[in-house]
Amino acid sequence: MAKIVVMDDEASVRGVLQRALEMEGHEVLAFEDAAPALEEVDFNEVDLVITDLVMPTPGDQFILILDQEDVEVPIMVLS
Numbered sequence: 001m002a003k004i005v006v007m008d009d010e011a012s013v014r015g016v017l018q019r020a021l022e023m024e025g026h027e028v029l030a031f032e033d034a035a036p037a038l039e040e041v042d043f044n045e046v047d048l049v050i051t052d053l054v055m056p057t058p059g060d061q062f063i064l065i066l067d068q069e070d071v072e073v074p075i076m077v078l079s
Contacts, residue, residue, distance in 0.1 A: 001025040002047035007034055007062070008078065009055040017050060034062035043071045053079045 004021055008014040009032050018030045029046075031037040034057040043049070043066055053059040059077060066073065 001027065003027045003045065004029070004048045004050065005037055005041055005043070005046050006030045006050045007032070007037055007055065007059070008050075008052040009033060010052070013052070013078070033057050034059065034065075038062065038065060043069075043073050046073050049073055049075045051075060051077055053077055 001024070004026050006014055006017045006021070006028055007030075008017070011032070014030050014032065018028045021028045029037070029041060033055050034051065051059040051062060059079075063075060066075075
């Protein structure tokens, strides 16, 4: 299945997404902010990113960073 990164500073949203995706057999890496995800994840090995826009490190800033690093991964934005 897919390797999916979920980023949302609201624990309830993050948890629901993580559980639902894992129940479908996906590998999910969940973070409350983009900063630790950028440090820990090789986004070239990720199949999908689901991110909130309003976090301490904003989702739009995260998207710009991936773009500057020429990472091509589908991104779904929640807000």
